[in-house]
Amino acid sequence: MSGSVKFSTASDALDAAQVPFRTVYTGARIPVVGLGTFGSDRFSGDEIAASVKTAISLGYRHIDCAAVYGNEHLIGEALREVLSSGVVRREDLWITSKLWNNKHAEADVIPAFEKSLHELGLDYLDLYLIHWPFPNYHAPGVDVTSRDPHAVPYIHDNYMKTWHQLEKLVDQGLVRHIGTSNMTIPKLKLLLRDARIKPACNEMELHPHFQQPELYQFVVDQGIVPIGYSPIGSPRRPDRDKTPDDTVDIEDPVIVRIAERLNVHPAYVCIAWAVQRGQVPIPFSVKREQIRSNLHAAITMPLTEADMQEIAGIDKNCRLIKGQVFLWNGARDWEDLWDVDGVIPS
Ligand SMILES: NC(=O)c1ccc[n+]([C@@H]2O[C@H](COP(=O)([O-])OP(=O)(O)OC[C@H]3O[C@@H](n4cnc5c(N)ncnc54)[C@H](OP(=O)(O)O)[C@@H]3O)[C@@H](O)[C@H]2O)c1
Known part of the structure; x- marks a missing residue:
């Protein structure tokens, strides 16, 4: 991975100090845009590690990683190169990783975390998330029909055992913040009731056609x-996450019209909307111009109040990452993963 050219700031870099941030409840500041690193089973680890270096050279300071993406060892090489250049200090970066579903057992959590930390070449993480609230496993690259024969519904006592291991990582100073991903309001209420250290962040699917207004507001109201x-x-x-009814945000007439007015790609409007609404988008790309554009969109705040209101009106409640591969025997359909009736199915 380490190229012969020493890492440096790009000549067309954006000023990292101009990138807005959100303040988490500890007072720490998370940059409002992060680089995603899940290659959707289509992009190689080397391509993604290169995009991490490109992103940091362009002004990104926030990288969203996960053990299941299978590329943390390569991202670690990229981070080592960046940090050894002296251009960026560790404390300038916000690095997230996630505990994969097959490592929820009490005895597995800390070793799984240590593996991520070691592969990333770091001595602490800014944020460690439980990737999904279920211990249900799927191998990389499976299709939508794949099922884990041992899959189970959400079991709160078990989730708390996993969470308490994450709390230990905070106590040990190995993780600055812990958080959740793919949660619902009923599950978060239980966690908030029982956690000693509350979640700092909740990672959730959010784009103009899937705005999750209730969950979004709940999370914000809880200081998450x-x-x-x-x-x-x-x-x-991935193809397993595509269904015929899925809608396409970047083809939405409202998004396209605003993009034409601003002379930008519709993706730019999606990122600007996310930042101006108040969330922290983590777009993925391996293309330099897209990586730069996604950071630029976060700095310029180009949308008017009328644009924001118009985009609020195009929510289609279209969940793309439905999670069918995590279903358990006896579940009705993927909606059971998301407590759509306000109740956690057992
Ligand atoms: N916690 C979780 O369970 C979870 C689940 C899913 C994702 N994630 C995280 O979220 C990240 C992002 O999600 P994602 O990869 O699913 O979706 P995304 O960021 O919405 O889409 C990425 C794709 O959008 C296109 N794109 C990116 N920037 C663009 C630009 N400026 N102009 C035009 N097109 C652009 C690229 O397509 P082309 O390659 O075709 O150009 C890229 O491959 C992941 O990498 C991962 O870190 C987390």
């Missing part, structure tokens, strides 16, 4: 920072 995944509507998501 919402991190929005698939902010452009994940046009390259």
